Amino acid sequence: MSEGYQEALRQRAERIVRLREWQQEHLARAERRVLEIGCGHGHFLTTYATANPEQSCVGIDLVTKRIDKGNAKAEKRNLGNLRFLKAELSEFLEALPEGLLFERVFMLFPDPWPKKRHFKNRMLQPAFLERLAEITTADADFCFRTDHEGLFAWGVEHIEASPQWAIKADAEWPLEERSYFQDLMDSWQSLIAVKA
Template identity: 30%
Template sequence: MTDGQERAWADLAPRYVLEAPRDDAATSVRPGAAIDPGKVWGRRAPLIVEIGSGQGHAIVSAASSRPEVDFLAIEVFTAGLARTMMGAERAAVDNLRLVEANAPEVLQHLLPAASVDELWVFFPDPWHKNKHTKRRLLTPEFATIAAGAIRDGGMLRLATDWEQYARQMREVLDDAPEFARAFEGEWADRFDGRVLTAFERKGARAGRDIRDLAYLRKERG
């Protein structure tokens, strides 16, 4: 991190960062470490979680425009979390918390079951080389984990600028018994709650189409 990001971490982490009890790895979450969202945010409100929040542009904008909703940013890169906190402080955001941890473990172990109203996965690493595609986040296993965290009637929203990955996401979630499409046709309309970031502009300039998907969490049996 830069010196400014180091200072931001020291000054702002006590306000924004959730301490996740660790398992073996530095970014793991120990089973049985579930938080009480009502105590963390000091109220009972809808909870939106973003996986891979990067530098926080999307989630800080969303949190500042929707103070009645609670937000959680999940990211493994410390510098990105520092930038997110700096942006949150500038925007005087109080309804945002951050956690430095592996997303599937946050969904499994840190958040209570069925506690998430919306889960966002915007522009995850595409791992576009054939030998790396097995590292992608969106797998049948992840769909099951996400379904456990999202409440009945909640939403899973995704976006990517890699066509092949978009098709993989759609195939995985179409096959997931816990989810149903919340769109008609090939792709969902662009989610108007997602701000246009420099990352998205870069993909568009490279000639890649931005693909959105949206899935509804079905009622539990």
């Protein structure tokens, strides 16, 4: 094993320790938790947290500037139930303490990775759906939205194949919040899955 690879593993392990500490500090005492994966600048989750003060909401993203903008929104609105965190999804999920469960998870407009050779990079995969089932409450739902037809079909296919999740065709989207980013799109498709 090369030194560079060993160093990368060491840094990853350190990030997971820091994430677990953050989760313990900010999420462990909450009774109801909501997660947004790929929160961008936090437009949607800020509105959602404002409308749902009884839920502790956390948004994660990889881009520092987005996280800074999200936290600035939360601070400006004095939302004690909202936090944004720079984190890679697999590390965030690996760091979760046992028993820390989410009642709702949003994945809005993720990168569609449209080329077939890149499908392996799509976040919505069988292993993700398995892990999602482990870190959510019995009555949890997973809210997925995309403007990419191929990615939506992929999501439907994978969720329908999952023994842990079922698409709830008549489910109403929890909150509509138009954002600058969403307004640039011609259309999008949404689905809500519940624990099977």
